[in-house]
Amino acid sequence: MTQPVYMQEFREFAANGGGEGPSWLLPLRRSAIDRFAALGFPTPKNEDWHFTSVSPIAEREFRVAPAARIVKLSPADIAPLTFGRADWIRLVFVNGRFSSTLSSMAQLPAGVRVLDLATAARDEPGLLERHLGKIADYQHTAFTALNTAFMRDGAVIHISPNVELDTPVHLLFLSAGDASGNAAHLRTLIVAEHHARATVIESYAALSGAAGYFTNAVTEAVLGDGATLAHIKLQGESERAFHVGTLQARQARDSHLVSFSYAAGGELARTNIYTFLGGDGSGATLHGLYLLDGTQHVDQQTRIEHASPNTFSREVYKGILDGASHGVFNGQVYVRPEAQKTDGKQENNNLLLSPQARVDTKPQLEIYADDVKCTHGATVGRLDEVALFYMKSRGIGADMARKLLTYAFAAGVIEAVGVAEIRTELQALTLKRFTGAAAGL
Amino acid sequence: MRPVIGGRLLVVGYWWLVVEQYQLGRDNVLDIRNLQARVAGNDILKGITLTVNAGEVHAVMGPNGSGKSTLAQVLAGNPVYEVTGGTVTFDGRDLLALQPEERAQAGVFMAFQYPVEIPGVSNAYFLRSAYNELRKARGQDEVDPLEFLDIMEKNLTLVDMDPAMLNRSVNAGFSGGEKKRNEILQMAVLRPRLAILDETDSGLDIDALRVVADGVNTLRRPDNAAIVVTHYQRLLNHIVPDFVHVLSAGRIVKSGGKELALELEEKGYDWLEAPAEALA
Known part of the structure; x- marks a missing residue:
């Protein structure tokens, strides 16, 4: 140390x-x-x-x-x-x-x-x-x-x-x-x-x-x-x-x-x-995207503390991991006793592109109020076979179909970016990263 | 048979030759022989034999679980299904040896019963990619986004679809009717040699059904063919088939003309449930 x-x-x-x-x-x-x-x-x-x-x-x-x-x-x-x-x-x-x-x-x-x-x-x-x-x-x-x-x-x-x-x-x-x-x-x-x-x-x-x-x-x-x-x-x-x-x-x-x-x-x-x-009716909408490769270790932690009634939180984090990278998602939602009518939704989805890639996902809900609506879900998986077949059945080759679906996985959360210039740049960046294509979806 | 002699024999022989020539010269699109397939260890198709020629529309009907959807999926190459016997020849090629994308490139198109949502990929990009893959496979140049928009415009009218739908993600958040229209739009753009509609009518209201049927009818040409898989007769009021086949327990138990569909509508499927063993 x-x-x-x-x-x-x-x-x-x-x-x-x-x-x-x-x-x-x-x-x-x-x-x-x-x-x-x-x-x-x-x-x-x-x-x-x-x-x-x-x-x-x-x-x-x-x-x-x-x-x-x-x-x-x-x-x-x-x-x-x-x-x-x-x-x-x-x-x-x-x-x-x-x-x-x-x-x-x-x-x-x-x-x-x-x-x-x-x-x-x-x-x-x-x-x-x-x-x-x-x-x-x-x-x-x-x-x-x-x-x-x-x-x-x-x-x-x-x-x-x-x-x-x-x-x-x-x-x-x-x-x-x-x-x-x-x-x-x-x-x-x-x-x-x-x-x-x-x-x-x-x-x-x-x-x-x-x-x-x-x-x-x-x-x-x-x-x-x-x-x-x-x-x-x-x-x-x-x-x-x-x-x-x-x-x-x-x-x-x-x-x-x-x-x-x-x-x-x-x-x-x-x-x-x-x-x-801290105030009645306040809320947070959190979106995240992590794209890892090589030996990267990238950790995202979120903590939403519901400390007032009628508060809401919406959270979607997605990760795509390649190589021998290691990703971590820890999403904490803490609902205080006074935060009645809290409405919380959390989702974390991960796509592993290589057998060496690893992700630890830990949704963490602590709820001390009794009248709340909180859900969470986490998935770690590979590409959807049905969607792959759908694309292939339209003539798109297996390799391209995989690349497009990987891009699409990321694009789903990029759509949440409110600034058009940044949304466009992230789309172009991820499109290039996963399909090699220079432009234009 | 009455003996036939002399010139009459020659004339009959001549006509027989003409008919045979005509048969051989028929533009055969699809030839299914004794096709068998299974999924998750269950035999679903137990020997389907069916010939589809250019210009024909074949309706495949049957009760739930008869294998009609499986037939569509197997022809499109869905890897979930395992072919255990038989042959399928498409334009002279062994269809079963081709990957799904190769089948599409060769001219097979299946409209899905449950079109898949692909959030993040725009409809326009998806369609243009598919269109260009087909062109590449035929040794043609790819089209750029502007040229493609031209192609799209005509086809959008055909399925009565708002051009704004092109910028939305493939099927994401589409209503049931919109998804099916989108399937017909894809079909219109890709212009397949063989179109297979897998219960495209299920869950559609009458207006959407009409749009889908109009699309299919407009695309009917002497050099292509269609297989319409459906549970209900009502679609066939709009897409009039040349042949109707009834599947039961993985076999075609009855074939006929368009009037067979009406008969099924009236009597249901029960009277046909006797399996094909009795006929064999």
Whole structure:
């Protein structure tokens, strides 16, 4: 275990840069690093990490990239990662550090604030003090504690009451150049005030080939009464990368979180989507797609806590696993005694393309209210023989039929993506991946 | 028989030759000889013999469990069914030796009783892929999406289908009637030499039934053939067959013209239940 490395790094950071910003921030960092020291990296004995060993992360030393190592990139370098929309509000981070030159936050509509975290710490201390570290739980989760101790780069998005932001806010987290050994503790805060509406895209991508870096990202989201937040996470880290990313949301009355989580990158990757349905009538719709190959280990955990009456959750996660990859799905639904009339549906379907591929799926329902409707289902299987025969009976050869059905398995969940540009790109990506076809379904 | 002599013998002989020539020259599409098949260890088809020529529509009727659907599935090559005996010749080729996709490429089309939903693949893409696979198999160039749209337009009218259906996933969320229309649309686009309708009429209201029947009738040509598998006579009011065969317990127990269907409608299947052993 290399915890001492992080403790040492924290002492250096606290003395140099970590003390910047409002006065409450450094104590928060200290409290978080103390929790990290006490918790340590999770082991498989920890129920939440039963199928995933993080020892490959714990045994290496990752350090925050010094500013001097920031790689210079031009807008042309990032153009392929912008979904053809140069006009979106966009914050770009390279190897964990905010790049103002690559970002575009100029044309913000009234009632919308989008800032990088360091600027927000200077200009919006009140907003941060109200929410930062209040939703993401660093008391019990080591990676969130580590992130809270080191957070410096990230985004702050604030949508004022009744403001509906039509343009997505795109957070692009890039690794480039020689990123091996880098740690990026990215922290994002999204506040959608009452009846606000916004779409936030987090995409993780590598321009650096097969670098072994560590992304440790935490996003906190606050949804006021009647607010709607669409959150799209696209995890396309390098094939040697380590990624732990958490979205933790707290929802007020009648708010709706619409999450889509795509995971295709990384050697070892974990995504947590947690939400707390704290207001009557609030709900969460979670969709996920993980596409694995080689020796990848990719784990997705979701936790929906129904803490108020009449709350709902809808969840569909799908995985396609090839090679000797290992996938994990753990879907927790927790219904508190007061959350009567909870309506929850969860589904996890997996397609294994090779005999060496493996998936552990664990739906986990804990229900303490008596008047609820909760269902869950999990499948692990191969392609549907009836559908294969149907396609063949129309003249489509066995090989092509298999490829198309594999694509179709993924496409079913991609349809849930609310942003057309991203939906189209994911369709093209998966079509190419599974059929070799360049375009056009 | 009365003895025949001289010129009359020659004339009769001549006519016999003409008739025989005509028979040989008949454009034979499908020749099923003593076909036997089983599923999950149960023998379903116990010796089917049936010849289908170009320009003909054959109705195959029979009670539940008689094997009529199995016959359709076996001809299309459904791997669930195991052929245990007999031969099937399609345009001179051994049909049973072909994979399902090769059968389709050779010109066999089966409209499914329960069309399969394929969420994620659009109807347009699916149909164009199938269409192009058939063209490739015949040594023709593939068509691009725009050319294909042209082809689709005419056929959509035929089955009275909204073009928007092309952008929806194959059969996903379609009503029963829409699914069957979609089968006929596929048939219209792929223009098979032999169309097999596997209880396409089941579960259809009269309007959908009419659309399906109109589609089949429009596609009837002297150089193709159809086998219409149905439980009920009502479809045959709209698709008038040249021959009607009745299956019972895996054998054809009676064959006749279109009037046989009416007789079945009136009397039911019970009077035919006596198995073929009695006839053999």
